[in-house]
Amino acid sequence: MDDDLDLRFGVLRSPERIMPWEHEREPNSLCTLDPDLAGRLKNLEQCVQTALLKFAATTQNFLWAIDAAGNVLVAVEEIGEFGDTPSMRGYPRRRGLRHPAEDRKLGHPTLVKGGRVRIAGELALDEDGDGVHWVLNANSGRYCKQKPPQKAQVDAVARLFSEIGLDVSVDYL
Helix, strand or coil: CHHHHHHHHCCCECCCCCCHHHCCCCCCCCEECCHHHHHHHHHHHHHCCCHHHHHHHCCECEEEEECCCCCEEEEECCECCECCECCCCCCECCCCCCCCCHHHECCHHHHHCCCCECEEEEEEEEEECCEEEEEECCCCCCCCCCCCCCHHHHHHHHHHHHHHCCCCEECCC
């Protein structure tokens, strides 16, 4: 089974670094993708097809990772606790802009308590000419920067999301 997972999603990767505020941290929103969650994400996609909700929905970023057993872990990209400030509920997508709390976000390592993953990236609602749709990438700076996954592995992730019940397109950038 592990050989199949190695081929489909890649061999296990260790994070390149774990930030001090990420040690022993887990996002408040951490979930395992299953048919129920996939259905709810699909419903969210359908609900945000209006101008107001479209704008709000496309500002949120989700992190995903496939663990050693092949589970897809998903969480909102959250800002970590520091000092007396509690975790914020979400971390707005930057699209190339620096956020004031850039240095305090909870990254991919917090999805697996600093452990290894096969592949990791981001999931977001993006708008195109046909409305808002789920898009994923494999752009984890902690797990996929030095050893980028193969296109076939990213495609396998998209197929897995679809098999679980959430159709996604892929951003290979």
